[in-house]
Amino acid sequence: RKEVEQDPGPFNVPEGATVAFNCTYSNSASQSFFWYRQDCRKEPKLLMSVYSSGNEDGRFTAQLNRASQYISLLIRDSKLSDSATYLCVVIMNRDDKIIFGKGTRLHILP
């Protein structure tokens, strides 16, 4: 099993809809989790951290499920500008590892 896995998509979603995708991780020693977004031919940018208690920032909600070893990202009322690739990041401090998922491509359709 890969250390961090994401559905590559693409997810084609109409504007205004709600979309959610997950990221699974294999190592239970994983300690910190983040979502980044990367636009085409651009650098990754931090979207939000993922806390054990969940984290909400406007239309975006991130959650962590340690028992099932996955994190999720929910986008409500999607906008055209949400079209991007969403990368999950898992950090294992004990093993000095930072692992990026391969990303999920999201296309918001007008």
Next chain:
Amino acid sequence: DTAVSQTPKYLVTQMGNDKSIKCEQNLGHDTMYWYKQDSKKFLKIMFSYNNKELIINETVPNRFSPKSPDKAHLNLHINSLELGDSAVYFCASSQEGSLAGTQYFGPGTRLLVL
């Protein structure tokens, strides 16, 4: 004001050449990183430096040598370039310790080895 900058933005070179990519951050961060993003968009960490000291050194060929003259700069030198080195190389920095999730990325250097 550019927070993390990289030069050059594009680099086209022949196999066997030696090249360097420079990275500078003006955020006052202690930790800097180099990542490689291949044609399949897989972003993989190569090195991490904390206050000029090497912290993470993933399994990369020793043709790749990072150099940190001061904590605001982390350059990447690549010897004897190979076709498989073609990728986008991102520099990043973070304020927290050696392993931080809140990272600021540079715009990337697109390297093409012919």
